[in-house]
Amino acid sequence: MVLKILEEGLPLDEVIFYDTGMEFASIYRNRDRIRKLLVKKKIVFTELCPDTPFLFDMLVRPVKYRKAGDRPYPYHYGYEWCGGCARWGTAGKVAVINRYYRETYPDETIVEYIGIAFDEQERIEHYPDSRTIRNYPLIEWKMKEADCLNYCHDRGYDWKEGGTELYSILDRVSCWCCRNKNLKELKAIYQYLPEYWQRLRGIQSRIAEPMKGKGKSVFELEERFERELWEKKLKKTKEVRKNGAENSSRKPERGCFQKYRGAVSGGRAGRQGKKSAAG
Numbered sequence: 001m002v003l004k005i006l007e008e009g010l011p012l013d014e015v016i017f018y019d020t021g022m023e024f025a026s027i028y029r030n031r032d033r034i035r036k037l038l039v040k041k042k043i044v045f046t047e048l049c050p051d052t053p054f055l056f057d058m059l060v061r062p063v064k065y066r067k068a069g070d071r072p073y074p075y076h077y078g079y080e081w082c083g084g085c086a087r088w089g090t091a092g093k094v095a096v097i098n099r100y101y102r103e104t105y106p107d108e109t110i111v112e113y114i115g116i117a118f119d120e121q122e123r124i125e126h127y128p129d130s131r132t133i134r135n136y137p138l139i140e141w142k143m144k145e146a147d148c149l150n151y152c153h154d155r156g157y158d159w160k161e162g163g164t165e166l167y168s169i170l171d172r173v174s175c176w177c178c179r180n181k182n183l184k185e186l187k188a189i190y191q192y193l194p195e196y197w198q199r200l201r202g203i204q205s206r207i208a209e210p211m212k213g214k215g216k217s218v219f220e221l222e223e224r225f226e227r228e229l230w231e232k233k234l235k236k237t238k239e240v241r242k243n244g245a246e247n248s249s250r251k252p253e254r255g256c257f258q259k260y261r262g263a264v265s266g267g268r269a270g271r272q273g274k275k276s277a278a279g
């Protein structure tokens with residue numbers, strides 16, 4: 001959205017990046033790139049962060065039980081997982097940004113651009129705030145999520161982690177620890193981004209509540225994903241063996257022993273002769 005705003009020449013005084021501290025490395029890489037671009041164009045770039053570190057709020061902050069009941073001590077520690085109906089990280093972000101507006105631009109009306117794409121308009125949230133006017137340029141430009149991604153890729157931006165493009169395995173690139181991630185996304189993290197999976201394990205080891213609900217803690221999901229991946233591999237191996245056996249039981253063409261030499265005897269393990277590899 002920022003790139004296109006610059007390209008279209010829309011008014012832009014300042015860009016705010018809110019750093020939860022839990023973003024993927026590629027987000028920080030793109031932030032650094034955009035910051036350089038904005039500095040060149042003499043547009044203010046501001047970075048805001050939570051009042052206290054995300055992990056402190058998640059794991060350590062004393063939080064009073066809503067219903068203490070007969071508990072001996074009325075506090076538990078940390079808001080725990082963020083996402084679903086407990087998006088305390090998002091609430092913190094909105095509060096910090098609005099406070100910044102009040103302190104930096106008192107008595108001014110803020111016009112805010114929000115990067116919601118044309119095909120995700122259900123994400124629009126209405127805040128009762130008469131000081132801020134919200135614009136949705138991607139919707140005005142009728143740019144769907146895929147269009148935005150292509151637009152960025154065409155301009156040399158990507159979200160690669162190692163060799164994996166995040167947008168090819170995740171529906172949405174949000175905090176790596178977000179509880180809103182679905183099982184397909186979590187499985188992809190387990191499979192392709194083991195470093196982030198280790199971090200998720202670390203968080204789960206400190207929160208009793210399973211990340212995705214009953215029977216779906218990070219550890220339980222790991223067992224499930226491992227089993228599913230193993231079953232998939234086994235199925236594939238069986239198919240390859242079956243195909244190999246079928247191929248090797250076919251009547252050999254005239255002269256093929258001469259032609260394929262050792263490759264024919266490897267048919268059971270799925271080895272291919274020159275001809276089929278070329279075909």
Ligand code: SF4
Nearest residue numbers: 082089090174175178
């Ligand atoms: S992306 Fe998820 S974890 Fe991050 S602040 Fe939003 S709801 Fe919380």
